[in-house]
Amino acid sequence: MTDQSPDKTIAINVLSSLDQVTAEDWDACACPEAAGGGRPHDPFTTHRFLKALEDSRSVGTGTGWDPRYLVAEMDGKVIAVAPMYGKSHSQGEYIFDHNWAHAYERAGGRYYPKLQIAVPFTPATGRRFLTRPGFEATGMSALIQGAVQVAAEARLSSLHATFCTEAEAIAGAEMGLMRRVTQQFHWINRDYADFDAFLASLSSRKRKNIRKERARAQDFGGTIRTLTGDEIKPEHWDAFWVFYQDTGARKWGSPYLTRWFFDIAQEVLRDDMALVMAERDGQYVAGALNFIGRDVLYGRYWGCIEDHPCLHFEACYYQAIDFAIAEGLARVEAGAQGEHKLARGYLPVQTHSLHWVADPGFADAIARYLEAERDAVDQDIEILTQYGPFRKETREEQQ
Known part of the structure; x- marks a missing residue:
């Protein structure tokens, strides 16, 4: 499969194991900031973390998380990667689409399997479209087009990228994916x-x-x-x-x-x-x-x-x-859910995901739902923040 960039051909490969790509090539895209020995922005998309999931059989046969890693190459050089999985359920994702699955299946459709670009079992925000420096726009575009093509050719119901960054969510929406906003509670230093x-x-x-x-x-x-x-x-x-x-x-x-x-x-x-x-x-x-x-x-x-x-x-x-x-x-991300965290100094913040749905009618219904959900989440965050534990003067300083 190839994606034609204006002046170069980009090859998109789908890998069933991280053994098929070197740690150096993967991490050059996943955490280039750690090349000199420092910490990555987060460890969850590093080769070592994802391979630990794979080698321990936490993902793979029988788990409902089947590796389908995306690797984009230009002139034989890896320029972008994404942790993608074939999913036979919606467990371990924390951006819940169970209602979507039930609605689609009640209408006679088949929701599973689907494709998921995510870190399994990890509701932590981070980059999901991992690009080598200098290939940010080209790499992300190639990964999204490649993932959609994989889903369409396999006649799958949908593709999801969960806990991506806000910048990725905005860019993905401009490329035609549907943007979803949910919330978590984070402590800010x-x-x-x-x-x-x-x-x-x-x-x-x-x-x-x-x-x-x-x-x-x-x-x-x-x-x-x-x-x-x-x-x-x-x-x-x-x-x-x-x-x-x-x-x-x-x-x-x-x-x-x-x-x-x-x-x-x-x-x-x-x-x-x-x-x-x-x-x-x-x-x-x-x-x-x-x-x-x-x-x-x-x-x-x-x-x-x-x-x-x-x-x-x-x-x-x-x-x-x-x-x-x-x-x-700078902050502590305390995982999914939990309004009880509010009283302990953890405030609500937006989290983001992207979605592609094959069926046009179903996609239109989800798009309408997501628009209403975004408004509700924004209102919820505004109200909860006002009920936070901080002194009035502190809240004013934070705004």
Whole structure:
């Protein structure tokens, strides 16, 4: 398959494994900012992260996430890539289209399989159309045209790119895709010197409540530590796997990640992670896993084997804020959903996705729905922000 640019021919290849593209070529597009040894903007589209999902069989046969990685080449040089998957369900995406699937199938259509450009099981905003510097417009155009062509030729119902950047969403809409706006809750670092400085920006009642929650959490009878890099040991994953299984079973029916993923993560991803572990009487009783980006801390998983008041808030939200302040990170993304995060300093922000639907009538119905949804999300964000925990003066400074 080829896409004709004005003066060059671009070849689009669909790969079933990352073994078919070198880490150097992939990462030259996914995280060129890390070429000198620094951190990528986020680790989720790096070759090492996606390959860990693949090698651990968290994606692949039987998971409903079948790799269909897109690679665009010009004159034999990789200029753009995208993590694309064939999906037989809508689990692990966090931009929900279950109602679309039900409506289409009630009308006699077949919604699955579909194509998804995404990082599996990861509701974190980042680039999805990954281009080598200097090929941004050409590469993104080639990837979108290639993905639509793959979907159309296979007679699939739809193509989706989830948790893309706002800039990608705007560019994709200009190329004919439908743009969707949803929301998450993020904590923003206003150059706070420490946690107390953050608390000082809150209303008195919210400030007292957070101090009370932190005190209750710390009173569980043990210690809480945040581990990174070589501080993370295999035994920590033995404990965290138990936490993760419990949470996965309650939320999704079964965990998305395999046990093997955490073994591979210990080898290739531990520098990308901040693992919060709560220990009592020599036993780990709770934990929260975060991933570290260049400017952002991404909260991902939480679990426990004992229930203690406020320990979830401490491990997932307050320890994350502490870490972000200490490391000079700009924000904390606390994952999908959760208006309870608002009272803890996490404010609503827009998240973005792009969609292509083959059936013209169905596409028209979705487009109308998305327009109304965007207005509702914008209103919701405006209202929730006004109910945030910050002092009136602080809110005015932030606007």
